[in-house]
Amino acid sequence: MYINQDKLHKLRIDKNWSQDQLATIAGLNIRTIQRLEKGGKASNESLRALASAFEVPSSYLLTEEKEALDYPVNVIKRSVINCYDFSGTIAREHFFWFALFIILTLALAKLISLTTGPLLFQITSLVLFLPWLSTSTKRLRDAGLSPWWQLMILVPVAGVILLLYLLTFPTLKTSD
Structure with missing residues (x-):
């Protein structure tokens, strides 16, 4: 409820x-x-x-x-609008809807940039960076992990793979 x-x-x-x-x-x-x-x-x-x-x-x-707020479009909209709010958590399935949106948006921007130059892709990447960081912070917190694990992205290949693995952890069960 x-x-x-x-x-x-x-x-x-x-x-x-x-x-x-x-x-x-x-x-x-x-x-x-x-x-x-x-x-x-x-x-x-x-x-x-x-x-x-x-x-x-x-x-x-x-x-x-x-119930209406849980539709993927609304989850994505809330994640972008609340990109300055690093507190709270986000459910795993909501996070992955948002991640899919990020991937598709960047792919589309890259595709368009092939004909127009790299500026569109660079701007899109910068615009989506803060919402991604905020949503990843919430997802790691939801899994019971420290948001500092995001620094693993700085390790070229293994760090990205480890971070993606950590983002798949189930929600930490807490007692009310």
Whole structure:
């Protein structure tokens, strides 16, 4: 179930609670509160704890539009728009939709650059660098790894292969 992040944030602000205070009152981990305010998925226990803390029905906190957000086009759009946000996580399947978008975009830019010169490919690469870095950081964090593993890309062949392998790790299971 997905929590309506706007409602959750508004309820918390209306009560003048910090995320830490809400976590204490609801009996949840502060990282859970942070994840839910960024639009994460909530367990039944977390949903009940938040509803109890705010004294609202559980259904009030839920959103129905999250399914539409999981379409590949929307995942790609969110990854590009939120390229300056290096916090949070991204699911493995969402990451690979975004990676496919990057590969296809760069391939198309390279194909066009064969006739027009290398400038288009270079600009496209620069524009996509920050979203790729941000999304890779979130993916490594989701797999329970340090984002510093991205520095392996600096090692010519083995580093790229190792980084791609690390990006395929499953989501780290955390308890709410």
